Amino acid sequence: MIRFGDTLKQLRQRMGLRQDDVARMVGVERSTVANWERGVKQPSLETLVKLSQLFGVSLDELVGVTEVTTSSPLSRYCSLVSDPLVKLLAERTGVPAKNIAAFIAALQVSGDACSCDR
Structure with missing residues (x-):
């Protein structure tokens, strides 16, 4: 199963965004995004919803339950x-x-x- 951090990094890179871009868009520090991508920390449900809306994917796709499809x-x-x-x-x-x-x-x-x- 794909980890959330791997999926987040893949989506972020696919959109050509830096960690600080994503951080600004969801209202967290850049280091927080880096920690998510490394699997050190996990975002709150509210932040997961913001991330799924930002990247246009379902929560299942974002957390790695299902494969990310072209959205x-x-x-x-x-x-x-x-x-x-x-x-x-x-x-x-x-x-x-x-x-x-x-x-x-x-x-x-x-x-x-x-x-x-x-």
Whole structure:
């Protein structure tokens, strides 16, 4: 069975993010993400949910119960990295396009679960 830390690292690298990028997005320190990836510590359930939304995978996939499949949020992320508007925004702000794309993809996932527009 795949360990959570291995899955987290694989997903993070697939999106081109650094540990500090993930840490910022879920509200923890970079060292905490490093400890998760090494298997030294485990995140809370609330943080696991944030991570699953960030990467667009189920909790089962995130913790290694089932294999990670290609997900729609990950596909969105990949297309966003090369989007001309994201590139322009990155150019103008100095923020890497991969970070902007990951942020937008995470917002889209959160928006999918939002019931405020219904």
